[in-house]
Amino acid sequence: MRKSGFRNGIGGDQVECAHGELPYRIGDKWTAHVLRALQGGRRRFTELRAGLPGVTAKVLTETLRAMEREGAVSREAFAENPPRVEYELTARGRKLLGLLDLCCDWARENLVET
Amino acid sequence: MRKSGFRNGIGGDQVECAHGELPYRIGDKWTAHVLRALQGGRRRFTELRAGLPGVTAKVLTETLRAMEREGAVSREAFAENPPRVEYELTARGRKLLGLLDLCCDWARENLVET
DNA sequence: CCGCATCCTTTAGGATACTG
DNA sequence: CAGTATCCTAAAGGATGCGG
Secondary structure, three states: OOEOOEOOOOOOEOOOOOOOOOOEOOOOOOHHHHHHHOOOOOEEHHHHHHHOOOOOHHHHHHHHHHHHHOOOEEEEEEOOOOOEEEEEEOHHHHHHHHHHHHHHHHHHHHOOOO | OOEOOEOOOOOOEOOOOOOOOOOEOOOOOOHHHHHHHOOOOOEEHHHHHHHOOOOOHHHHHHHHHHHHHOOOEEEEEEOOOOOEEEEEEOHHHHHHHHHHHHHHHHHHHHOOOO
16 A cells, blocks of 8 residues: 555545655644744754744654654754754755645635635 | 634644635545545445545545535435435535645655655 | 444643753 | 653544444
8 A cells, every 4th residue: 555745634645646655744733833933944942932832842842853753854952051952954844845835825826715 | 823724734723824714624534535536526425435445434424524514525415225425526625636636746746755 | 325323542732740 | 951751631533333
């Protein structure tokens, strides 16, 4: 059984547009928001958290870890005190953001009429 | 707080591409598959079920009911014995399918390289 | 055949407290 | 500051059985 290019959201598996194993999480609650937040460039954990009202540290961490595993963001930790960690979109992350933009364009064009 | 054009999948709420209240379910487990299955035209319940291995009657019914509420499919029941029910994409359903196609195109172009 | 009712498991996600 | 560790709830989804 083939898999779609998304880990969840839009299809699960077995949808035709499948391409091996390239799980991209985008349909969960926070990934899209993180992509947006990182659109402007490198951000540290606290900045992300402040820009995403409602997210808890636990869930934000989980989201970022997943995105890192999937190659959408890069993580850099500095051995300072107090610690500092910065996140940045990778090329793949920027591509994901491109898809998100496509979806938003589509919505703008098609969902306006009731 | 603004809402995105999707009920779940891709962002929840608060994503920029918001347009009032147009809840379209697409990020759940089966909606995208149903859209594909109805791409070829009108299908009856049993056909859909057979074409979606793994789905239970309960969940397929729930999915179709939700899609019907959201105006993505139309449902026609025939008062025969045994009963027959047919589903078909509406114009809005075809538009949703268009979005799904966009996403698949995107995946085809961008997610092939590991 | 279609699909509702019931029960159950799994998972996402939130609340809170604590630590290097 | 940037997280882990626990615990908890709600919701999605699966299993099974019944009914018009």
